[in-house]
Structures are given as structure tokens and as C-alpha cells.
Amino acid sequence: MTALTATDIAETTSPADATRPRARQTGAHAVVRTLEALGVTRVFGYPGGAIMPVYDALTGSSLQHILVRHEQAAAFAADAQARLTGKAGVCLATSGPGATNLLTGIANAYLDSVPMIILTGQVPSGLMGTDAFQEVDVFGMSMPVVKHSIIIRDPMRIPEMIAEAFEIAEGGRPGPVLIDLPKDVLQAEAYPTFPPGPRPVAEPSHPPESDLAAATALLAQAKRPIFYIGGGVTLAGAVDAVRDFMARTGIPTVATLKALGCAHPDSETYLGMLGMHGGRAANVAVDESDLLICCGARFDDRATGRLDSFAPGARIIHIDGDAAEIDKLRRAEIGLAGDITAILAGITNGWLDIADWRETCIERKHRHAFRYDAPGSGVFAPAMLKELSEAAGDDFIAACDVGQHQMWVAQHCRFSRPEHHLTSAGLGAMGYGLPAGIGAAMTRPDHKVVTITGDGSIMMNIQELATARRYGVPIRILLLDNASLGLVRQWQEYFFEENFSEIDLYDNPDFAEVAHAFGIEAFTVHSREEVPAAIDRLLNARGPILAHVLIDPRENVWPLVPPGASNADMMED
Numbered sequence: 001m002t003a004l005t006a007t008d009i010a011e012t013t014s015p016a017d018a019t020r021p022r023a024r025q026t027g028a029h030a031v032v033r034t035l036e037a038l039g040v041t042r043v044f045g046y047p048g049g050a051i052m053p054v055y056d057a058l059t060g061s062s063l064q065h066i067l068v069r070h071e072q073a074a075a076f077a078a079d080a081q082a083r084l085t086g087k088a089g090v091c092l093a094t095s096g097p098g099a100t101n102l103l104t105g106i107a108n109a110y111l112d113s114v115p116m117i118i119l120t121g122q123v124p125s126g127l128m129g130t131d132a133f134q135e136v137d138v139f140g141m142s143m144p145v146v147k148h149s150i151i152i153r154d155p156m157r158i159p160e161m162i163a164e165a166f167e168i169a170e171g172g173r174p175g176p177v178l179i180d181l182p183k184d185v186l187q188a189e190a191y192p193t194f195p196p197g198p199r200p201v202a203e204p205s206h207p208p209e210s211d212l213a214a215a216t217a218l219l220a221q222a223k224r225p226i227f228y229i230g231g232g233v234t235l236a237g238a239v240d241a242v243r244d245f246m247a248r249t250g251i252p253t254v255a256t257l258k259a260l261g262c263a264h265p266d267s268e269t270y271l272g273m274l275g276m277h278g279g280r281a282a283n284v285a286v287d288e289s290d291l292l293i294c295c296g297a298r299f300d301d302r303a304t305g306r307l308d309s310f311a312p313g314a315r316i317i318h319i320d321g322d323a324a325e326i327d328k329l330r331r332a333e334i335g336l337a338g339d340i341t342a343i344l345a346g347i348t349n350g351w352l353d354i355a356d357w358r359e360t361c362i363e364r365k366h367r368h369a370f371r372y373d374a375p376g377s378g379v380f381a382p383a384m385l386k387e388l389s390e391a392a393g394d395d396f397i398a399a400c401d402v403g404q405h406q407m408w409v410a411q412h413c414r415f416s417r418p419e420h421h422l423t424s425a426g427l428g429a430m431g432y433g434l435p436a437g438i439g440a441a442m443t444r445p446d447h448k449v450v451t452i453t454g455d456g457s458i459m460m461n462i463q464e465l466a467t468a469r470r471y472g473v474p475i476r477i478l479l480l481d482n483a484s485l486g487l488v489r490q491w492q493e494y495f496f497e498e499n500f501s502e503i504d505l506y507d508n509p510d511f512a513e514v515a516h517a518f519g520i521e522a523f524t525v526h527s528r529e530e531v532p533a534a535i536d537r538l539l540n541a542r543g544p545i546l547a548h549v550l551i552d553p554r555e556n557v558w559p560l561v562p563p564g565a566s567n568a569d570m571m572e573d
Helices: 006-010 015-019 027-037 052-058 071-085 103-111 138-145 155-170 183-187 209-221 239-249 280-288 340-346 355-367 381-395 404-412 433-443 462-470 486-495 511-517 528-540
Strands: 042-045 064-067 089-093 116-122 148-151 176-182 225-229 253-255 270-273 291-295 315-320 334-337 396-400 421-423 448-454 476-481 521-525 545-550
Touching: 027 052, 027 155, 027 183, 042 071, 052 116, 052 183, 064 462, 071 089, 071 103, 071 116, 071 421, 071 433, 071 462, 103 116, 103 138, 103 176, 116 138, 116 155, 116 183, 138 148, 138 176, 148 155, 155 176, 155 183, 176 183, 209 291, 209 315, 209 334, 209 340, 225 239, 225 280, 239 340, 253 280, 270 280, 270 355, 270 404, 280 355, 315 340, 381 396, 381 404, 381 448, 381 476, 381 528, 396 404, 396 433, 404 421, 404 448, 404 486, 421 433, 433 448, 433 462, 448 528, 462 511, 476 511, 476 528, 511 521, 511 545, 521 528, 528 545
Parallel strands: 042 064, 042 089, 089 116, 116 176, 148 176, 225 253, 225 291, 253 270, 291 315, 315 334, 396 421, 396 448, 448 476, 476 545, 521 545
Antiparallel strands: none
């Protein structure tokens, strides 16, 4: 984010204004004017005592404030907007419970490297540390899950410090930055001077040419290479570079949950997602590889399974924009930190002589492709999700909650771009889907934004149906209802001797009627034959709409790698 200049502010004041008595300006006004000057157009929040001066200053500003019904939803909505734009989303809340309600959303942004600015009100400076009403140390509580934290104690420094917060949030590896604002600082009279110009932006680093040459030589020797891509590709803006590398080398490619959409979904050499719920073709290819080119991935446990048996015969080339990730979990033969686009371009191999390996991987991909001919007349969720994403085409954006449906979306939906797949990947936070979908649909109203959720997940933030209705958000909600906590039930079935403990949601409400009570169009899907019409109705709706889809509570997600097992030990139906 570019820092403010004096001109930025001067342009908001006419010469005639300069001759009039100056209206009293406070720290809260400085907060609002700084956000405006930094190009922020929308903030998500919920008012309260300590943050009230900011809400007073919002009146008459150019900022669109979206009043959510729970602070957690403000964080999730800002998170989705940030993922789609690459610019920091902004949320705000009051002190005490308002601030603590943001913590899950902050942690979610931190683990998924999402740029976000969190503004929290705080009790007056003189009361801090006295256990005052609605006082908590959110600065300290949030420290493990933020990129940076700031307490502003001088109202004259508000523009400078907020501008710095945006630069930190968006620079390097993105992440959330918390700004704690004592109430007296917000109420103090303040006419701050804005920074004189932008801070210098650090140029991306580049590995030595000798390391690129070594990587090129290692790749030339490989007989069974695999290109393993992760969410760092998106953060680095290297999607086109990845697709070019795939086309140039012909290397079979696998992706993590966060990298879905980085490879072109129709590429023949793209084998799909690897890991706990990855496809057999992807997991077996990694297991048999002799060279693993890891690009923007961190060797996390959901992708690798048992780490010491992951790609056991493979040498490692690890490429990442964050040098701290290299050698953190798996020792690399060659580590290449810096600009991913430049690094991939610097590995100079063309189309590799690996025809037999390539054909083996492609043949296995087709042989183990997912089947959609499930018996019975009930709705088969994987087939419906596949049909939904294909019908929506390249404009499809999924704001996906956490549970069985999250894995089905990853396995069966087609994503043209990685930012079109919005989900809580690192934290796995239930309740993400609906507020994230609201943030996404406000950001990309011309796309087909669909929140895909479950009966467990939607109840975490169902109050945000009111937000969708209030603002006429063009969001489609696909609610897959199996009257249970499906993923927990599946684990209890196979790993806890069928001790089905506290997963039965038999007493769910009629979700279509709940949506109607919020003033939202809704309908229920009972059978497979209703699916085509349901998809058509969902995608062609203009305002918020909810499709309540009843599915078999015994349906499981396959394949599944048992906890602590190797990816080669996949369980299948």
C-alpha cells in the first residue's frame, strides 16, 4: 500500500474551505480520512463503546460500512475481499468481546497469509491495565496470529501508522495487522501531517545463477519428476508462470488445497489435489517420483501425510517466496528463495524426455477418475457440485465452509483461478462460508459467487443471512444437509470404533423456512431429478438465495488417508 502524501489530503480541501473556520477534527476523523486516502472503499464492522468515535466520524465519509451481525463475520468477509483483490481487507470492532470475537478471523487470515487490517477500539489510555469495563489486552492476545500489532497512543501519528500497517499487511508474505485504538486517542483533537511520500518497496530477491543452473541440471537427470504447487504461487502472483512451466516441461503436476486453480483445470498433466483427501493418481505419482519440485508449498501434514514416507525416493527442489519455508519441514537438495516467476523462468529446461512417466501418470489419472454414477435416487453431492461449477463456468467462485463439503468441493469443482476458491485452509474454521461469500459477492458481483456450506457450518454464522438481505448481496447459498457433523462422523466410524459421539443434528430447523424468515428466497431439494432445475435457479437468481439440499447422512468422502499414515495407504470406498 502506498503511503500518503500531503497532496492526497490537500486535494480533499478547496481554497474556499481553507478560509472558513476549521471544523474540529479528531483522531477518529484521521482514521477515516486515512482509510479514504489509502483507497479503501468498504469496511466490515460492528459498533460499540470504545470504537464509537470512529463510527461518528464515518458519517458522511466515502467509506461503505457493512454492518454484520457478529464481529467474526466482519473478519471473514474482509478476508474474502482481500483474497479476491490482493489488497488488505478492513474490519473493525469495539474493545472487549468485540475484539475477541475477531480473533478467529485474524487467526484464519494469518494461517492462510491474507492481508487484513483489523481496527479495534480500546478503553481510554488511563484505564488500560485496570480491568476496566470491556477491557482486554487484544494486542497481547492476538500476537501469535498477526504479522504485526500497533497501539496508537498519539493521534498525530494516526495517518503514518495506518499507512505503515497497510504496507506491512500487503508486503512480502501477506498477513493481518492489528491496530488498537484507545478511545481518548480517537476523541483527541488532531490535525496530523501526512507522510511526505511512499516508502521504498523492497525488490524481490533472486537466487544465484549457479543455483538455477544446478536446479536445471537436476531436473534434466530426473526420470519421474513431479511439480508440487501450493498457495504461495497465488501469493506471489505466479499463476501464469506455473502454467507456462507446466506447458514448457510437460511435468505431471499436483496441488494442495490452497493451490487449486493455479494449474489450468483442463490441463492433461494436472493430476489434481494430493494429500489426505487427494486423488489416487496424485498421491501415487508423488510416492513414485524421483524428483519433487515443490513450488509455494510448505509440506503441511494434510498434504504430505506421514512426512518421513512422503515422496521417499525423491530429491527436492524447493521454490518459495518466503525463505523461512525452505528446509523447515523437509530438507531440500536445492533451495530457491525469491521471485517465483523469475525462478521458474530461470530453470531453463524445455519439454523433458519423460514420455513414459507422463503417459503413466495420465493413464492413471483417467483410470482413477472420480465416478458419479452413485446408486439410488437421492442427491449425490459430488455430482451436484461438479455440475454446479461446470454450469457456472469461469465465473464460478466458491466460498466454502469446513466439513465434508469442503473436501467434495476441492475434489469435484472446477476453478479457473486460485482466488476463486475461498476456504479456511490452514485454520479449518467452520462458519467461514457465509460471511466470506458475502464479502466475495460484494467484491465480484458480476461473478457467480456460491457459498457452499453444511448444516453444521451454517449454524455458526447463520445470522449473516440478515446481512445478505439488508444489502441485497447477490450470493447463492448451497446448503448440503446430512443432519450430522459428517466429517467427524466419518472419523468416528473408521478410527473410533463407530462410537458416534455428539454428531447427530437430527433436530436441525427447516433451513428454507429459516431463510424465508430472514426475507431470503429459498427452496429444498429432495431428489436427484430435481438437481438440474435447482442449479439453474440458483445460478440465475439476482439476489440472495438458498438451496437446502438433503443428502444421505451415511455418505463419506473418499479417498481418505488415515491420520499418521502415508499417502500411499489411502482408504477407498
